[in-house]
Amino acid sequence: MKHLRTLSLTLFALLTALVAGAQSPQYQEAMAKQVALLDEGSSYNPQTMLEISNTFERIAATEQNQWLPYYYAAYAQVMSAFMQENDKDKMDALADKADMNIGKAEALQPDNDEIACIKSLIATVRISVDPPSRGQQYGPESGAQLVKAKQLNPENPRVYLLEGQALYYTPEQFGGDKVKAKEVLEQALQKFTAFKPASNIAPHWGEARAKQLLAEMN
Template sequence: MKRILFSLMAVAGTIFTVQAQSDQFKDAMKQQIMLIDSGSTWSPAGMQQLANTFERIAEAEKTQWLPYYYAAYCRVNEAFVTENKSKTDEIIDKAVLNIEKAQALKGPDSEISCILSLIASARIGVDPMTRGMKYGPESAELLETAQQQNPENPRVFVLKGQNFLYTPEAFGGSKTKAKEMFDLALKKYAAFKPESDIAPNWGEAYVKELMKQVP
Protein backbone atom coordinates (compact mmCIF):
# COMPACT_ATOMS: atom_id res chain seq x y z
CA MET A 1 0.00 0.00 0.00
CA LYS A 2 2.85 2.35 0.88
CA ARG A 3 4.47 1.58 -2.47
CA ILE A 4 1.24 2.40 -4.29
CA LEU A 5 0.89 5.70 -2.41
CA PHE A 6 4.52 6.56 -3.11
CA SER A 7 4.04 5.83 -6.80
CA LEU A 8 0.91 7.98 -6.95
CA MET A 9 2.72 10.82 -5.19
CA ALA A 10 5.65 10.54 -7.60
CA VAL A 11 3.31 10.68 -10.60
CA ALA A 12 1.47 13.66 -9.14
CA GLY A 13 4.77 15.41 -8.50
CA THR A 14 5.87 14.83 -12.08
CA ILE A 15 2.59 16.17 -13.45
CA PHE A 16 2.88 19.26 -11.24
CA THR A 17 6.46 19.87 -12.39
CA VAL A 18 5.53 19.51 -16.06
CA GLN A 19 2.54 21.84 -15.60
CA ALA A 20 4.73 24.41 -13.84
CA GLN A 21 7.27 24.23 -16.67
CA SER A 22 4.48 24.57 -19.24
CA ASP A 23 3.02 27.62 -17.48
CA GLN A 24 6.47 29.18 -17.20
CA PHE A 25 7.08 28.60 -20.90
CA LYS A 26 3.74 30.13 -21.90
CA ASP A 27 4.24 33.14 -19.63
CA ALA A 28 7.69 33.78 -21.10
CA MET A 29 6.34 33.45 -24.64
CA LYS A 30 3.37 35.76 -24.01
CA GLN A 31 5.63 38.46 -22.62
CA GLN A 32 7.91 38.41 -25.66
CA ILE A 33 5.06 38.16 -28.19
CA MET A 34 3.50 41.29 -26.69
CA LEU A 35 6.79 43.11 -27.23
CA ILE A 36 6.78 42.24 -30.95
CA ASP A 37 3.80 44.54 -31.42
CA SER A 38 5.36 47.35 -29.38
CA GLY A 39 6.56 50.31 -31.44
CA SER A 40 9.67 50.54 -29.28
CA THR A 41 10.94 47.19 -30.56
CA TRP A 42 10.65 47.96 -34.29
CA SER A 43 14.30 48.73 -34.84
CA PRO A 44 17.26 46.52 -35.78
CA ALA A 45 18.39 46.44 -32.14
CA GLY A 46 14.88 45.78 -30.83
CA MET A 47 14.21 42.91 -33.23
CA GLN A 48 17.67 41.47 -32.57
CA GLN A 49 17.07 41.50 -28.82
CA LEU A 50 13.69 39.80 -29.20
CA ALA A 51 15.14 37.18 -31.52
CA ASN A 52 17.92 36.48 -29.03
CA THR A 53 15.35 35.99 -26.27
CA PHE A 54 13.22 33.62 -28.34
CA GLU A 55 16.35 31.65 -29.22
CA ARG A 56 17.17 31.28 -25.52
CA ILE A 57 13.62 30.05 -24.85
CA ALA A 58 13.98 27.62 -27.76
CA GLU A 59 17.20 26.23 -26.34
CA ALA A 60 15.46 25.66 -23.00
CA GLU A 61 12.36 24.12 -24.64
CA LYS A 62 13.86 22.05 -27.44
CA THR A 63 10.62 20.25 -28.29
CA GLN A 64 8.64 23.47 -28.88
CA TRP A 65 8.49 24.87 -32.41
CA LEU A 66 7.01 28.27 -31.62
CA PRO A 67 10.13 29.86 -30.04
CA TYR A 68 12.09 29.01 -33.18
CA TYR A 69 9.24 30.36 -35.32
CA TYR A 70 9.14 33.69 -33.49
CA ALA A 71 12.93 33.93 -33.49
CA ALA A 72 12.85 33.57 -37.29
CA TYR A 73 10.04 36.13 -37.55
CA CYS A 74 12.04 38.65 -35.51
CA ARG A 75 15.22 37.98 -37.50
CA VAL A 76 13.51 38.55 -40.83
CA ASN A 77 11.97 41.79 -39.54
CA GLU A 78 15.41 42.80 -38.31
CA ALA A 79 16.64 42.22 -41.87
CA PHE A 80 13.87 44.41 -43.30
CA VAL A 81 14.50 47.37 -40.98
CA THR A 82 18.30 47.33 -40.93
CA GLU A 83 19.82 50.10 -43.01
CA ASN A 84 23.18 48.39 -43.47
CA LYS A 85 22.38 46.06 -46.38
CA SER A 86 25.81 44.41 -46.13
CA LYS A 87 24.52 42.74 -42.94
CA THR A 88 21.14 41.67 -44.31
CA ASP A 89 22.12 38.25 -45.65
CA GLU A 90 23.83 37.35 -42.40
CA ILE A 91 20.68 38.23 -40.46
CA ILE A 92 18.49 36.30 -42.91
CA ASP A 93 20.74 33.25 -42.60
CA LYS A 94 19.97 33.22 -38.87
CA ALA A 95 16.25 33.43 -39.67
CA VAL A 96 16.63 30.43 -41.98
CA LEU A 97 18.32 28.36 -39.29
CA ASN A 98 15.50 29.11 -36.85
CA ILE A 99 12.64 28.43 -39.23
CA GLU A 100 14.26 25.16 -40.33
CA LYS A 101 14.35 24.07 -36.69
CA ALA A 102 10.70 25.06 -36.32
CA GLN A 103 9.80 23.09 -39.43
CA ALA A 104 11.71 20.04 -38.21
CA LEU A 105 9.54 20.03 -35.09
CA LYS A 106 6.20 21.12 -36.59
CA GLY A 107 6.35 19.68 -40.08
CA PRO A 108 4.76 21.33 -43.14
CA ASP A 109 2.76 24.31 -41.94
CA SER A 110 1.14 27.42 -43.41
CA GLU A 111 2.65 29.77 -40.83
CA ILE A 112 6.14 28.43 -41.51
CA SER A 113 5.66 28.80 -45.26
CA CYS A 114 4.71 32.44 -44.68
CA ILE A 115 7.99 33.06 -42.86
CA LEU A 116 9.90 31.33 -45.64
CA SER A 117 8.17 33.64 -48.11
CA LEU A 118 9.14 36.67 -46.02
CA ILE A 119 12.73 35.43 -46.00
CA ALA A 120 12.75 35.27 -49.80
CA SER A 121 11.33 38.81 -49.96
CA ALA A 122 14.01 40.04 -47.57
CA ARG A 123 16.68 38.60 -49.87
CA ILE A 124 15.29 40.77 -52.68
CA GLY A 125 15.77 43.91 -50.61
CA VAL A 126 19.55 43.55 -50.65
CA ASP A 127 19.66 44.15 -54.42
CA PRO A 128 16.23 44.21 -56.11
CA MET A 129 17.58 44.52 -59.66
CA THR A 130 19.67 41.36 -59.50
CA ARG A 131 17.68 39.31 -57.01
CA GLY A 132 14.09 40.05 -57.93
CA MET A 133 13.88 37.50 -60.74
CA LYS A 134 15.03 34.70 -58.43
CA TYR A 135 13.45 35.46 -55.07
CA GLY A 136 10.23 37.13 -56.27
CA PRO A 137 8.80 33.92 -57.79
CA GLU A 138 10.14 31.94 -54.81
CA SER A 139 8.29 34.18 -52.37
CA ALA A 140 5.07 33.91 -54.41
CA GLU A 141 5.36 30.14 -54.71
CA LEU A 142 5.79 29.77 -50.95
CA LEU A 143 2.63 31.80 -50.40
CA GLU A 144 0.73 29.49 -52.73
CA THR A 145 2.00 26.59 -50.64
CA ALA A 146 0.94 28.40 -47.46
CA GLN A 147 -2.55 28.94 -48.87
CA GLN A 148 -2.88 25.28 -49.80
CA GLN A 149 -1.79 24.28 -46.30
CA ASN A 150 -4.36 26.57 -44.68
CA PRO A 151 -6.71 28.59 -46.92
CA GLU A 152 -8.04 30.43 -43.86
CA ASN A 153 -4.68 31.80 -42.73
CA PRO A 154 -5.04 35.61 -43.03
CA ARG A 155 -1.26 36.18 -43.08
CA VAL A 156 -1.10 34.50 -46.49
CA PHE A 157 -3.23 37.29 -47.96
CA VAL A 158 -1.42 40.05 -46.06
CA LEU A 159 1.85 38.92 -47.61
CA LYS A 160 0.32 38.41 -51.06
CA GLY A 161 -1.03 41.94 -50.92
CA GLN A 162 2.29 43.27 -49.72
CA ASN A 163 4.04 41.60 -52.66
CA PHE A 164 1.59 43.17 -55.12
CA LEU A 165 1.99 46.56 -53.44
CA TYR A 166 5.78 46.69 -53.46
CA THR A 167 6.46 44.93 -56.77
CA PRO A 168 6.80 47.29 -59.77
CA GLU A 169 3.88 47.02 -62.20
CA ALA A 170 6.28 45.96 -64.96
CA PHE A 171 6.98 42.82 -62.92
CA GLY A 172 3.40 42.04 -61.92
CA GLY A 173 2.77 44.50 -59.14
CA SER A 174 -0.66 46.08 -58.77
CA LYS A 175 -2.24 48.32 -56.15
CA THR A 176 -5.66 47.08 -57.23
CA LYS A 177 -4.70 43.46 -56.60
CA ALA A 178 -2.99 44.49 -53.38
CA LYS A 179 -6.25 46.02 -52.13
CA GLU A 180 -8.14 42.86 -53.06
CA MET A 181 -5.73 40.79 -51.00
CA PHE A 182 -5.87 43.20 -48.05
CA ASP A 183 -9.68 43.17 -48.07
CA LEU A 184 -9.64 39.38 -48.11
CA ALA A 185 -7.07 39.30 -45.30
CA LEU A 186 -9.31 41.44 -43.07
CA LYS A 187 -12.24 39.10 -43.71
CA LYS A 188 -10.03 36.16 -42.77
CA TYR A 189 -8.93 37.90 -39.57
CA ALA A 190 -12.56 38.43 -38.57
CA ALA A 191 -13.09 34.67 -38.59
CA PHE A 192 -9.62 33.49 -37.60
CA LYS A 193 -9.06 31.74 -34.26
CA PRO A 194 -5.43 31.00 -33.32
CA GLU A 195 -4.68 27.51 -32.02
CA SER A 196 -3.57 28.92 -28.67
CA ASP A 197 -2.84 32.24 -26.99
CA ILE A 198 0.80 32.00 -28.11
CA ALA A 199 0.12 30.76 -31.66
CA PRO A 200 0.81 33.13 -34.59
CA ASN A 201 -1.78 35.89 -34.75
CA TRP A 202 0.14 38.86 -36.13
CA GLY A 203 -0.62 41.05 -39.10
CA GLU A 204 -4.08 42.60 -38.64
CA ALA A 205 -2.84 46.01 -37.49
CA TYR A 206 -0.15 45.91 -40.17
CA VAL A 207 -2.58 45.24 -43.01
CA LYS A 208 -4.73 48.16 -41.86
CA GLU A 209 -1.69 50.40 -42.23
CA LEU A 210 -0.94 48.99 -45.67
CA MET A 211 -4.53 49.71 -46.72
CA LYS A 212 -3.74 53.42 -46.48
CA GLN A 213 -1.36 53.03 -49.44
CA VAL A 214 -3.96 51.68 -51.85
CA PRO A 215 -6.94 53.51 -53.43
Protein backbone atom coordinates (compact mmCIF):
# COMPACT_ATOMS: atom_id res chain seq x y z
CA MET A 1 0.00 0.00 0.00
CA LYS A 2 2.81 2.36 0.90
CA HIS A 3 4.43 1.73 -2.50
CA LEU A 4 1.14 2.43 -4.32
CA ARG A 5 0.62 5.61 -2.34
CA THR A 6 4.10 6.83 -3.22
CA LEU A 7 3.52 5.99 -6.89
CA SER A 8 0.18 7.83 -6.88
CA LEU A 9 1.74 10.94 -5.35
CA THR A 10 4.54 10.85 -7.92
CA LEU A 11 2.10 10.55 -10.82
CA PHE A 12 -0.03 13.37 -9.40
CA ALA A 13 3.02 15.62 -9.12
CA LEU A 14 4.01 14.80 -12.70
CA LEU A 15 0.51 15.49 -13.99
CA THR A 16 0.42 18.80 -12.12
CA ALA A 17 3.75 19.81 -13.66
CA LEU A 18 2.54 18.89 -17.15
CA VAL A 19 -0.66 20.88 -16.73
CA ALA A 20 1.28 23.86 -15.39
CA GLY A 21 3.60 23.74 -18.38
CA ALA A 22 0.87 23.27 -20.96
CA GLN A 23 0.39 26.05 -23.48
CA SER A 24 -3.09 26.75 -24.78
CA PRO A 25 -3.70 27.66 -28.43
CA GLN A 26 -4.91 31.08 -27.27
CA TYR A 27 -1.63 31.65 -25.43
CA GLN A 28 0.42 30.58 -28.44
CA GLU A 29 -1.56 32.85 -30.76
CA ALA A 30 -1.35 35.88 -28.48
CA MET A 31 2.38 35.40 -27.92
CA ALA A 32 3.14 34.81 -31.60
CA LYS A 33 1.36 38.04 -32.55
CA GLN A 34 3.35 40.15 -30.08
CA VAL A 35 6.69 38.48 -30.81
CA ALA A 36 6.09 39.14 -34.53
CA LEU A 37 5.65 42.83 -33.68
CA LEU A 38 9.05 42.81 -31.99
CA ASP A 39 10.53 41.51 -35.24
CA GLU A 40 9.26 44.58 -37.14
CA GLY A 41 11.61 47.53 -37.38
CA SER A 42 8.67 49.95 -37.27
CA SER A 43 7.94 48.83 -33.70
CA TYR A 44 11.22 50.23 -32.41
CA ASN A 45 10.02 53.48 -30.94
CA PRO A 46 9.45 54.17 -27.22
CA GLN A 47 5.66 54.26 -27.27
CA THR A 48 5.15 51.12 -29.35
CA MET A 49 7.59 49.21 -27.15
CA LEU A 50 5.58 50.26 -24.10
CA GLU A 51 2.34 49.15 -25.72
CA ILE A 52 3.86 45.77 -26.54
CA SER A 53 5.22 45.41 -23.01
CA ASN A 54 1.77 46.17 -21.59
CA THR A 55 0.27 43.42 -23.75
CA PHE A 56 2.87 40.93 -22.58
CA GLU A 57 2.07 41.88 -18.98
CA ARG A 58 -1.62 41.17 -19.62
CA ILE A 59 -0.72 37.79 -21.09
CA ALA A 60 1.48 37.09 -18.06
CA ALA A 61 -1.40 37.95 -15.72
CA THR A 62 -3.49 35.28 -17.43
CA GLU A 63 -0.74 32.70 -17.92
CA GLN A 64 1.13 33.07 -14.64
CA ASN A 65 2.97 29.76 -15.03
CA GLN A 66 4.68 30.86 -18.28
CA TRP A 67 8.00 32.68 -18.10
CA LEU A 68 8.15 34.07 -21.64
CA PRO A 69 5.47 36.81 -21.23
CA TYR A 70 7.38 38.23 -18.25
CA TYR A 71 10.63 37.92 -20.21
CA TYR A 72 9.30 39.79 -23.23
CA ALA A 73 7.62 42.46 -21.10
CA ALA A 74 11.02 43.14 -19.54
CA TYR A 75 12.75 43.12 -22.93
CA ALA A 76 10.30 45.64 -24.43
CA GLN A 77 10.62 47.88 -21.37
CA VAL A 78 14.41 47.83 -21.66
CA MET A 79 14.24 48.68 -25.36
CA SER A 80 11.90 51.58 -24.61
CA ALA A 81 14.24 52.80 -21.86
CA PHE A 82 17.23 52.93 -24.20
CA MET A 83 15.24 55.16 -26.56
CA GLN A 84 14.44 57.72 -23.85
CA GLU A 85 17.88 59.00 -22.91
CA ASN A 86 16.55 62.54 -22.50
CA ASP A 87 14.27 61.44 -19.65
CA LYS A 88 16.46 59.84 -16.99
CA ASP A 89 13.60 59.39 -14.54
CA LYS A 90 11.62 57.44 -17.12
CA MET A 91 14.64 55.26 -17.86
CA ASP A 92 14.96 54.34 -14.20
CA ALA A 93 11.22 53.70 -13.88
CA LEU A 94 11.28 51.38 -16.90
CA ALA A 95 14.35 49.60 -15.53
CA ASP A 96 12.41 49.06 -12.29
CA LYS A 97 9.50 47.53 -14.21
CA ALA A 98 11.81 45.37 -16.31
CA ASP A 99 13.60 44.21 -13.16
CA MET A 100 10.29 43.18 -11.60
CA ASN A 101 9.16 41.26 -14.69
CA ILE A 102 12.46 39.48 -15.25
CA GLY A 103 12.46 38.49 -11.58
CA LYS A 104 9.11 36.78 -12.11
CA ALA A 105 10.46 35.05 -15.21
CA GLU A 106 13.50 33.85 -13.30
CA ALA A 107 11.34 32.46 -10.51
CA LEU A 108 9.67 30.24 -13.11
CA GLN A 109 12.82 29.52 -15.13
CA PRO A 110 15.97 29.74 -12.97
CA ASP A 111 19.46 29.52 -14.48
CA ASN A 112 18.33 30.63 -17.92
CA ASP A 113 20.82 32.26 -20.31
CA GLU A 114 18.18 34.41 -22.02
CA ILE A 115 17.04 35.82 -18.68
CA ALA A 116 20.66 36.58 -17.75
CA CYS A 117 20.98 38.58 -20.99
CA ILE A 118 17.99 40.75 -20.04
CA LYS A 119 19.40 41.28 -16.53
CA SER A 120 22.62 42.46 -18.15
CA LEU A 121 20.65 44.92 -20.30
CA ILE A 122 18.78 46.24 -17.26
CA ALA A 123 22.09 46.96 -15.55
CA THR A 124 23.23 48.75 -18.72
CA VAL A 125 20.11 50.96 -18.61
CA ARG A 126 21.04 51.89 -15.02
CA ILE A 127 24.53 52.86 -16.19
CA SER A 128 23.14 54.95 -19.06
CA VAL A 129 21.19 57.14 -16.65
CA ASP A 130 24.44 58.43 -15.13
CA PRO A 131 27.62 56.68 -16.35
CA PRO A 132 30.15 58.52 -14.11
CA SER A 133 28.35 57.70 -10.87
CA ARG A 134 26.80 54.35 -11.77
CA GLY A 135 29.37 52.65 -13.95
CA GLN A 136 31.34 51.26 -11.04
CA GLN A 137 28.23 49.74 -9.48
CA TYR A 138 26.32 48.40 -12.48
CA GLY A 139 29.17 47.72 -14.93
CA PRO A 140 30.39 44.61 -13.07
CA GLU A 141 26.78 43.45 -12.63
CA SER A 142 26.10 43.71 -16.35
CA GLY A 143 29.30 41.85 -17.15
CA ALA A 144 28.66 39.16 -14.56
CA GLN A 145 25.28 38.37 -16.09
CA LEU A 146 26.89 37.89 -19.50
CA VAL A 147 29.50 35.58 -17.98
CA LYS A 148 26.68 33.59 -16.40
CA ALA A 149 24.74 33.47 -19.68
CA LYS A 150 27.78 32.23 -21.61
CA GLN A 151 28.43 29.53 -19.01
CA LEU A 152 24.81 28.39 -19.27
CA ASN A 153 24.77 28.42 -23.07
CA PRO A 154 27.97 29.30 -24.98
CA GLU A 155 26.05 29.03 -28.27
CA ASN A 156 23.60 31.83 -27.48
CA PRO A 157 24.35 34.59 -30.04
CA ARG A 158 22.75 37.30 -27.89
CA VAL A 159 25.50 36.87 -25.32
CA TYR A 160 28.12 37.80 -27.91
CA LEU A 161 26.01 40.64 -29.27
CA LEU A 162 25.72 42.23 -25.84
CA GLU A 163 29.38 41.62 -25.07
CA GLY A 164 30.46 43.23 -28.33
CA GLN A 165 28.05 46.11 -27.88
CA ALA A 166 29.44 46.80 -24.40
CA LEU A 167 33.03 46.76 -25.70
CA TYR A 168 32.06 49.14 -28.51
CA TYR A 169 30.35 51.78 -26.37
CA THR A 170 32.51 51.61 -23.23
CA PRO A 171 35.36 54.17 -23.20
CA GLU A 172 38.81 52.61 -23.50
CA GLN A 173 39.88 53.85 -20.06
CA PHE A 174 37.07 51.77 -18.58
CA GLY A 175 37.75 48.60 -20.56
CA GLY A 176 36.22 49.35 -23.93
CA ASP A 177 37.94 48.05 -27.05
CA LYS A 178 36.53 48.69 -30.53
CA VAL A 179 38.87 46.21 -32.21
CA LYS A 180 37.83 43.47 -29.80
CA ALA A 181 34.20 44.58 -30.17
CA LYS A 182 34.34 43.92 -33.91
CA GLU A 183 35.78 40.45 -33.34
CA VAL A 184 33.08 39.56 -30.82
CA LEU A 185 30.27 40.93 -33.01
CA GLU A 186 31.53 38.92 -35.97
CA GLN A 187 31.45 35.89 -33.68
CA ALA A 188 27.88 36.83 -32.75
CA LEU A 189 26.86 36.77 -36.43
CA GLN A 190 28.40 33.32 -36.80
CA LYS A 191 26.39 32.17 -33.80
CA PHE A 192 23.21 33.70 -35.25
CA THR A 193 23.76 31.77 -38.49
CA ALA A 194 23.87 28.50 -36.58
CA PHE A 195 21.16 29.41 -34.06
CA LYS A 196 17.75 27.73 -34.26
CA PRO A 197 15.08 29.04 -31.84
CA ALA A 198 13.10 26.36 -30.03
CA SER A 199 9.81 27.78 -31.35
CA ASN A 200 8.35 30.83 -33.06
CA ILE A 201 7.92 32.51 -29.65
CA ALA A 202 11.34 31.62 -28.25
CA PRO A 203 13.87 34.49 -27.99
CA HIS A 204 15.58 35.14 -31.32
CA TRP A 205 16.22 38.89 -31.36
CA GLY A 206 19.56 40.58 -32.00
CA GLU A 207 20.89 39.64 -35.43
CA ALA A 208 19.85 42.92 -37.07
CA ARG A 209 21.48 44.86 -34.23
CA ALA A 210 24.76 42.97 -34.64
CA LYS A 211 24.76 43.75 -38.36
CA GLN A 212 23.99 47.40 -37.65
CA LEU A 213 26.90 47.76 -35.23
CA LEU A 214 29.33 46.09 -37.64
CA ALA A 215 28.16 48.38 -40.43
CA GLU A 216 28.91 51.39 -38.22
CA MET A 217 32.40 50.06 -37.53
CA ASN A 218 33.09 49.48 -41.21
